[in-house]
Amino acid sequence: MNTILDSQNFNSKPIKRTHVMAKPIGAACNIDCTYCYYLSKQDLLEYKQGCTPTLQGDSLETYIRTYIESHNAPEIIFSWQGGEPTLLGLDYFKNVVALQDKYRPEGVIIKNDLQTNGILLNDEWCEFLAQHDFLVGLSIDGPEMLHNAHRTNRAGRGTYKQVMKAVDLIHKHNVSFATLTCVNNLTSKNPIEVYRFLRDVVKSTQIQFIPIVEQKTFRNEAPQSDGQSWQAEKQVKQGDKRLIPGNANSVVESFCVSDLGWGNFLIAVFDEWVKNDIGNVFVQYFEANLASWIGESSQLCTLNPVCGKGLAMEPNGDLYACDHYVYPEYKVGNIHHDKLEEVSYGDKQQDFGHAKIETLTSECQRCEYVFACYGECPKNRFIKNANGEANHNYLCAGWKKYFAHIDQSLARIARVYGYPVKFGRYSDERMMQTIGKNQRYII
């Protein structure tokens, strides 16, 4: 389902797209953020001690060729993530661009996204990124104290000064960029400071937030292989103090955002954005929410009915159902033995994607905001709700508070821009999303 088919044609054939998040250096990184969910993959995926596998040589070429072949579209987007992909060096990415050019079908535009902590960026890097129109995703958590609290180097020192140097270089060379900010136990308590910093100091016009939610067992325990879910018998009921980050016996890591912490953060940022920044600053969640209110599909997999915005690929070519499901149980293929397209369309990946909607709790199915949430990311469905139903979303209370808060404003914004309001309490015509087990979506 991470392959999109639609009725439009390209080169007289139906358009198709596959999306892979490539991790060409696996989990290897030059810093050591406290909340990183990926560093521990080095042990989980049984990489040999001290070995840093990389996607190189023929393997890199195979990947670029097969990725291009899995598309029939006017534009192909490659995504590079880590770990820290810039550790591979600039020549690596010069080679990437040359290989893309070698296999690029006529009339097709190829673009690249690169997620980075910014530490290694210099003038030469930024000239290259600007010249080849890379979209850089820069990880930055806010003003110095907030950023340095969790984004530290191996010696435990904060990386703020280095990332701000990268911000200056990015602006100097006009590199396209978006910021990615983790909403954790600390940033969640300072929403306005974080948002104004991103807007006024970093001058980011594309702002992405990500809620930090990890169970204490996240480093070595995988969700069950049937339907993405966590073991029901271990789940704690909504309202239990063990769901509060930092509490004694908490089942979540202390760096996590709490459920209401998440909702309150989004509410505060939304109010500031509505007052001052509509049309000038793009906050990924608000864009996604607006799409849901007008009945369009949102750009965020977490808020869509089915999963599968993209497979994740490790340096040895192993493909996983999702970046957040890089566990042996969720391996769906390998680029050296399987056709990328077939993996994308394959039963295993389809079932993975549809499990998101098919395993919604009855509370979600009846929720008035299910059209905008769909139970959010299954990775975060590890609590029992007030009725004792397992596999409910940890962030639910925050989501509900936030959706209720933005409902009327979003309806107003949609109307100002001339869109019909299809969902929510203020819709033109009240529509209810029907959730059925046998519904199958093509995304």
Ligand code: SF4
């Ligand atoms: S598991 Fe979460 S992150 Fe992965 S595709 Fe599904 S919603 Fe998106």
Ligand code: SF4
């Ligand atoms: S807000 Fe809560 S109940 Fe509603 S769909 Fe999201 S997780 Fe489910």
